Amino acid sequence: MRTVEAILEAMHERGCRVTGPRRVIVEFVLEQCEPFSAEDVFRALRRVQQTIGRATVFRTLDLLAELGVVERVHHPSGTHRYVVSSDGHRHHVVCIRCGRVAEFSGCNLEPILASIADQTRFRILDHWLELSGLCQTCQGETMAVSR
Amino acid sequence: MRTVEAILEAMHERGCRVTGPRRVIVEFVLEQCEPFSAEDVFRALRRVQQTIGRATVFRTLDLLAELGVVERVHHPSGTHRYVVSSDGHRHHVVCIRCGRVAEFSGCNLEPILASIADQTRFRILDHWLELSGLCQTCQGETMAVSR
């Protein structure tokens, strides 16, 4: 797990300035354990620091994505979410009822990717596996209330 | 490959009306062999039929997605694209340079999904595997022009 200071240091090494707003955003982002939108960050920080600008939030999240601190996740709505990237390669399952997200590791897609590369003649550089379903809680509820 | 008439018939069976705009949109969609945005459809059809409305295009594409005629694909920009779906369960590889899309079948994810369900306690209902990379043509080009 990276610390706020380590991330700000990485920014500095990259030739970026360590500013108040960036520090506040990094601190906020590291506290999140669920995916969040830029708007979430903006709204939460507005409550703490009235003056922070929307553009700054977007810019800083872009920077954090470039630094590998967060990852952009596509949301079915078509908007971006961000997740703090943990070590290793991870994916998410989204609950279609309550929106809860679970992470899982070890997707072991390599053999599949190899056969696809073969089939399509593409060089596969990235993959995005997104699952949806019902979390444990909502499984119970849907027994009663059928959808 | 489905025909325009078969699709309009499916709409009718579903209790939807077969209207002029829907016919025009279905005809246009079936001609596409590359992914397209709703805006693409709107602009192309506006040239042919001045009066078609933006909302109608979005609504009809939604309907076609429900009927399984087209599939929604996420685009790195965060907007939706549509592709005409062929038979069976298929996924796509999108070229990050030219936007070309290749389909592939036989994703064989079942063992992986089972282990994920086990790990997360979710009941997995749907999965979405989307790959990005370089198509054969762009692989050649990037050798010369490094990115």
Place this chain on the structure above:
DNA sequence: GATTAGTTGATACTGAGTATCATAAGGAGC
């Protein structure tokens, strides 16, 4: 042909994200 419920298109709106630009402030060098 009359009826009626689904569909349309114009319009205005929302929400995410970007462009612009004058002002503020980090930090390197002294």
Place this chain on the structure above:
DNA sequence: GCTCCTTATGATACTCAGTATCAACTAATC
């Protein structure tokens, strides 16, 4: 600590994708 230069900021206005509304229209059933 101070200066200066450059980057970063935030307010604002904008774009773009997609949605909501609603009166007018029309497909399809009788």
